[in-house]
Amino acid sequence: MDRAQLQKLFQYSFSLTQEKASAEDLLQSSLEKFIKLDKAFDNPTAYIRRIIRNQFIDDCRRLKIISFEVLEEGAPALMEDRSLEDLQIQNDLIEYIFKQLATAEREVLYLWALMGYSATEIAKDTGQSRGTVLSRLHRIKQKVIASVQADEASAGGSAL
Numbered sequence: 001m002d003r004a005q006l007q008k009l010f011q012y013s014f015s016l017t018q019e020k021a022s023a024e025d026l027l028q029s030s031l032e033k034f035i036k037l038d039k040a041f042d043n044p045t046a047y048i049r050r051i052i053r054n055q056f057i058d059d060c061r062r063l064k065i066i067s068f069e070v071l072e073e074g075a076p077a078l079m080e081d082r083s084l085e086d087l088q089i090q091n092d093l094i095e096y097i098f099k100q101l102a103t104a105e106r107e108v109l110y111l112w113a114l115m116g117y118s119a120t121e122i123a124k125d126t127g128q129s130r131g132t133v134l135s136r137l138h139r140i141k142q143k144v145i146a147s148v149q150a151d152e153a154s155a156g157g158s159a160l
Helices: 003-017 020-037 044-063 091-100 103-114 119-126 130-154
Strands: none
Touching: 003 020, 003 044, 003 103, 020 044, 044 103, 044 119, 091 130, 103 119, 103 130, 119 130
16 A cells, blocks of 8 residues: 555545544554455455444444434435536635535545545445435535525625
8 A cells, every 4th residue: 555545545534533633543543454354355445445434433423423314215416416516615615614514424525526436436435325425415515505605795795
């Protein structure tokens, strides 16, 4: 495993924890688990990401710091996967929005926007249905639009 792969795994861990030290701990414990398996995998990075995700969920449940929301069957889905890319948002607004998202939404946003995964790939990687992923992307889009509109209103309607 090279440095670039480790950096991507750290970024993924950070997208879940939102704290550098916690992300480092999460990555380290996940790598330890992976090494102890002593097996060959077709895609070790994807397997480690799954270990990271599962470890994060276990930690959160143990500490009861995250709430999991049940998605409704008929929840609206995002029809166009690329619509968030059309929004031009300043770095500070991106950070603000990222902090407003639930952990599951941050995970989906990270995999979709930063890693370039499709909704189908995210669903397969996280073990969720494609509809769930699309629903989360739709909610993220709604939160981004609301944040941009609030920012424009507070700036007197000036463009970003």
